[in-house]
Amino acid sequence: MDTALPARVAPTTVAPAPWGRVRRSRHVANQALKIICTLFTILGATVLGWILLMLLYEGIGGLSPAVFTETTPGPGSQGGGIANALVGSLILTFLGIVVATPVGVLAGTYLAEYGKGSKLAEIIRFVNDILLAAPSILIGLFVYMLMVQPMGGYSGWAGGVALAIIAVPVIVRTTEDMLRLVPGSLREAGAALGAPMSTVIIHISWKAARAGMVTGILLATARIAGETAPLLFTALNNNFWFNPTLMGGVSNLPVMIFQFALSPYENWRELAWAGALIITMSILALSVVARLLLRKDKAR
Amino acid sequence: MVALSQERLVSSAASPARRSPPPGRDRLFRLASLGSALLVLIVLAGILGSMIYGGLPAFREFGLGFITSSVWNVNEDQYGAWVAIVGTLSTALIALVIGVPLSLGIAIFLTQLCPPWLKRPVATTIELLAAVPSIIYGMWGLFVFAPLFANYVQIPVSNIVEGMPIVGTILYARTPSGVGILTAGIILAIMIIPFIASIARDILDQIPSVLRESAYGIGCTTWEVVRNVLLPQAGVSIIGAIMLGLGRALGETMAVTFVVGNANRLSGSIFDPGSTIASRIANEFNEAIGLQLNALMALGCILFLVTFAVLVLARLLVSRVKVG
Numbered sequence: 001m002d003t004a005l006p007a008r009v010a011p012t013t014v015a016p017a018p019w020g021r022v023r024r025s026r027h028v029a030n031q032a033l034k035i036i037c038t039l040f041t042i043l044g045a046t047v048l049g050w051i052l053l054m055l056l057y058e059g060i061g062g063l064s065p066a067v068f069t070e071t072t073p074g075p076g077s078q079g080g081g082i083a084n085a086l087v088g089s090l091i092l093t094f095l096g097i098v099v100a101t102p103v104g105v106l107a108g109t110y111l112a113e114y115g116k117g118s119k120l121a122e123i124i125r126f127v128n129d130i131l132l133a134a135p136s137i138l139i140g141l142f143v144y145m146l147m148v149q150p151m152g153g154y155s156g157w158a159g160g161v162a163l164a165i166i167a168v169p170v171i172v173r174t175t176e177d178m179l180r181l182v183p184g185s186l187r188e189a190g191a192a193l194g195a196p197m198s199t200v201i202i203h204i205s206w207k208a209a210r211a212g213m214v215t216g217i218l219l220a221t222a223r224i225a226g227e228t229a230p231l232l233f234t235a236l237n238n239n240f241w242f243n244p245t246l247m248g249g250v251s252n253l254p255v256m257i258f259q260f261a262l263s264p265y266e267n268w269r270e271l272a273w274a275g276a277l278i279i280t281m282s283i284l285a286l287s288v289v290a291r292l293l294l295r296k297d298k299a300r
Numbered sequence: 301m302v303a304l305s306q307e308r309l310v311s312s313a314a315s316p317a318r319r320s321p322p323p324g325r326d327r328l329f330r331l332a333s334l335g336s337a338l339l340v341l342i343v344l345a346g347i348l349g350s351m352i353y354g355g356l357p358a359f360r361e362f363g364l365g366f367i368t369s370s371v372w373n374v375n376e377d378q379y380g381a382w383v384a385i386v387g388t389l390s391t392a393l394i395a396l397v398i399g400v401p402l403s404l405g406i407a408i409f410l411t412q413l414c415p416p417w418l419k420r421p422v423a424t425t426i427e428l429l430a431a432v433p434s435i436i437y438g439m440w441g442l443f444v445f446a447p448l449f450a451n452y453v454q455i456p457v458s459n460i461v462e463g464m465p466i467v468g469t470i471l472y473a474r475t476p477s478g479v480g481i482l483t484a485g486i487i488l489a490i491m492i493i494p495f496i497a498s499i500a501r502d503i504l505d506q507i508p509s510v511l512r513e514s515a516y517g518i519g520c521t522t523w524e525v526v527r528n529v530l531l532p533q534a535g536v537s538i539i540g541a542i543m544l545g546l547g548r549a550l551g552e553t554m555a556v557t558f559v560v561g562n563a564n565r566l567s568g569s570i571f572d573p574g575s576t577i578a579s580r581i582a583n584e585f586n587e588a589i590g591l592q593l594n595a596l597m598a599l600g601c602i603l604f605l606v607t608f609a610v611l612v613l614a615r616l617l618v619s620r621v622k623v624g
Contacts, residue, residue, distance in 0.1 A: 030521035034413055040405030041414075044497075045425045047490055051432060051440050058443075106336035114333060124337045127344050130611045133544060134604075135551020137578050138347055141585070141600045145350035165343055172340065198329035226433025229553040229578070233585055254435055258554065261439055272439075280436050287431040291424060 052280070059277025062270040072239045072256060073267060080267060082275050084241050088251040089279070092156060092235055093225045096163025101217055104168045108175025108213075113201050125176070132169040139165050140230035148234060156246030159235025166227060167220035174216025178209040211297030218290035222283045228254035253279050351604050354597030361591065366598060372564045372580075379595035381602060383566050387481060387574040388603070391556065392549040394485025394570065395492055399549075400542055402489065403496035408526055410497075411504040423501070430494035438558030441487040446478030446559060449486075454478065454571050473571035477561075482570040484560040488552055492545035499541035499618065503534045540617030547611040551603060553578040577603040 066081045073080025107124070115121025139162055147158040182205050190200040206213070231237075231252055237259060238249035253275050260272035358379060359366060369380025410423055454476040461467045473480070507530060515529045531538070561573020562583055575583075577599045585596050 026521050026524070030523040033408070033523040033526065037405040037409040037413055040402045041409040041422060041426070044402065044406055044429060044490075044493055045422065048425055048429050048432070050444070051436060054440055054444050055436070103336045103339055106333040107340055110333035110337040114330060115337065121337070124340055126612075126615060128340050129615055130608065131340065131344055133547045133607075133611050134344075134347070135553065135578060135607055137551065137553040137581055138351065138600055138604050141354070141581065141597065142343075142347040142350045144585075145354055145597075146346065168340065168343075172337075196326040198326045201329070222431055226435065228433070228435045229582060232582055236586070254433065254554075257435055257439070261442075262558075276436055276439060280432060283431055283433060284428055287428060288424070 052284075055273070055277045055280055058273040059275075062274035063277070067271065067274050071241060072251065072260075072271065074239065075263075075265065078267060080271065082253070082256060082271050084238065084251040085253045085256040085275060086278070088156070088235070088238070088242060089225065089253040091246070092159045092163060092231070092250065092252055093221060095156065095160030096167050096224050097217065097221050099160060099164035100167035100171055100220060103164070104171025104216075104220070105175050105213065107168070108172040109179065109201060109205075111172065111176045112179035113197070113205060128169050128172050131165075132173060135229075136166055136227055137229040137232075140233045143230065144233040151247075153247065154234065154236040154249045156235050156242065156250035159231050159250060159252070160246075162230035162234045163224040163227060166230060167224050170220040170223055171213075171216050174219065175209075175213050178212030178216065179205055181212070182208040211293055215290045215294040218286055218293070222286040222290065225286070226254060226279055226283050228258055231255050232258075348604060348608075351597060351601035355594060355599075355601040358591060358594040358598040359601075361594075366595070367602070370566050374584075374592055377591050379592065379598075381577070381595075381599055383564055384575055384577045384580050384599060385602065386566060387560065388550055388576040388578070388606075390481055390570065390574070391484040391488055391560065391576055392546055394482060395488035395549040396542065396546055397489075398486060399489035399492045399545060400496060403493045403541075403545070404500055404538070406493065406497040407500035407504055408530075410501050412522055412526065412530075423498075426494050426497055428494075429490070430498075434491065434552060434554040435558075437487055437491055437555035441483060441555060441559040442479065445487070446483055448478075449483055450476045450478030458571070469568040470570060472569050474569070476571070477573075479559050479561040479573055480569075480571050481560065481567075481574045484556045484574075484576070485570070487555050487559055488549045491552060491555060492548050495548055496541050496545040499544060500534070500538055503537050503541065503618075504530055507533045537618045540614045540619075543610050543614030543617065547607050547614060550607050550610065551578055553582050557582045 064081075066079060067083075068081060068086065069083055070079065070081030071084045072082055107128075111121050111125055111128075115124070143158050143162040143165070147161060148154055151158070186204050186208060187200050190204045191197075195203070231254060235252055235255070236249035237255040238251040240251075242248065242250040257272045257275045257279070260268040260275070263269060263272075362369065362379065366379065367381050367385065369378075370382040371378045371380045372383060373379075406426055410419060410426075414422060450473075454473040457471050458473045458476060461471045511529055511533065512525055515525045520528070556576050557579040560575055560579050562575050562579060563573035564575060564580075567574065581596050581600055584592065588596055
């Protein structure tokens with residue numbers, strides 16, 4: 001409908017104009033807009049393609065079984081892998097999501113179910129939107145003050161909490177949005193059967209909004225999996241297998257990439273590219289899967 | 301097993317029609333969700349509090365001079381934020397100058413020009429730009445973009461403008477290495493595109509199509525519809541979207557750290573390396589002790605206040621139009 005309209009109108013604007021210059025200038029301006037906007041969009045898509053091609057070109061040569069089995073090499077030594085960084089990243093991301101999911105889902109539930117229209121909910125929504133866009137490095141500094149300094153050293157726990165703080169606003173936002181889409185009549189039906197509010201929320205609202213909420217959690221996972229800045233001062237990095245208690249530096253992909261990419265050693269740089277390829281592809285795949293999940297649910 | 305069935309018997313005997321959950325659960329659930337929601341507030345307050353607490357010694361030591369001084373000397377324990385503040389503002393400004401037209405163009409393409417079958421793939425592609433980790437932008441910027449930029453932009457432009465007044469200063473690269481304030485601005489521009497474009501697209505989509513249809517109906521071209529109907533209608537909330545992008549650009553860390561050059565000097569040229577608040581914190585924090593750590597915290601405090609103000613403004617502008 002929307003797109004059919006300009007087409008229908010087109011003949012009057014493109015038609016050979018007896019008026020001369022005025023018509024022509026309008027036509028030119030219109031064509032210019034169309035061409036420029038299309039070019040800008042192509043440019044945006046090109047950059048994404050360019051980045052992916054760069055990662056494939058530089059990273060695929062470095063992918064070998066050793067990458068997944070060996071730990072990061074010391075300065076000047078040959079070979080090596082990034083197994084410890086991969087595992088560390090998985091643990092930190094998992095930790096972040098495990099902490100963030102209950103908090104985010106409950107807070108989003110409060111905003112959508114309990115706090116509808118209340119002043120407090122409005123403030124929290126506002127603050128959440130700000131946290132959503134807050135510089136992640138400041139969250140790193142905050143967790144440094146909160147956990148690293150008092151505990152006397154870097155730890156994976158601090159890294160997990162820093163990532164959780166980044167994930168929570170994402171989950172709050174999507175949970176609230178998705179719960180708002182659940183029709184009120186469903187809740188009323190539940191309440192009419194005598195179910196208390198918590199039962200209505202858990203068994204009706206959450207169930208109805210499940211796909212959207214899972215999407216939010218997946219998107220939050222994608223968001224924190226590649227975060228570097230908050231880990232610099234919390235989990236730091238570690239060139240060996242980290243302590244199973246997660247105390248001391250915990251190796252992780254983003255910080256490993258940061259340190260290795262700028263290093264003078266050939267094999268370090270190669271590992272950084274391999275790590276960059278792995279992390280970017282996983283995150284993009286996760287984002288696409290999250291989108292598909294939501295779309296499939298909407299179509300149903 | 302026996303105990304279980306007995307208990308069930310008892311409870312069903314008490315209220316045969318209804319098996320209600322344990323009485324405290326409803327209250328507990330409500331409190332838990334309220335508590336989680338309050339946690340969001342507490343975290344924001346905590347971030348501000350820790351920045352102020354950590355930065356206070358530096359503010360106390362240098363006073364207002366901390367903001368205006370451009371000295372950052374670790375050996376003499378003298379710290380001033382001016383270079384980093386200028387770097388942060390100039391990279392963010394460049395990012396807006398380049399990124400806003402691009403984002404708006406993409407939003408207009410997606411809402412007005414794009415054939416329906418192409419809409420979804422294109423929109424997803426642009427949104428995926430936001431999913432690429434910022435460190436990857438940094439690597440792309442440093443290893444791919446910077447060499448090209450040095451060879452095809454910095455060197456030719458420097459040769460042309462050398463000796464000219466004003467332009468000869470702003471666009472002259474003393475060491476054309478490709479990294480610098482302008483490169484950081486360009487990378488930031490690409491990074492904020494998905495954020496501005498997706499909000500601008502939502503705003504344009506929300507404008508009632510009757511308005512657009514009537515403009516087309518009186519013979520407007522697409523350009524005239526965009527210029528005279530859509531943009532005035534979207535107006536303030538587009539500015540809000542831009543402010544959101546600005547908030548992102550101000551605090552972006554890793555990508556900037558790769559390409560800004562991390563130099564601590566004030567230069568008149570946007571081709572020269574500089575540093576931003578975030579890049580300085582990322583570079584120095586782990587080795588910092590004593591007053592340097594406080595100074596970095598104070599930098600973080602400044603960054604927090606600036607982005608906070610920008611984001612609050614952005615939210616107010618975006619939400620006002622949505623309601624009205």
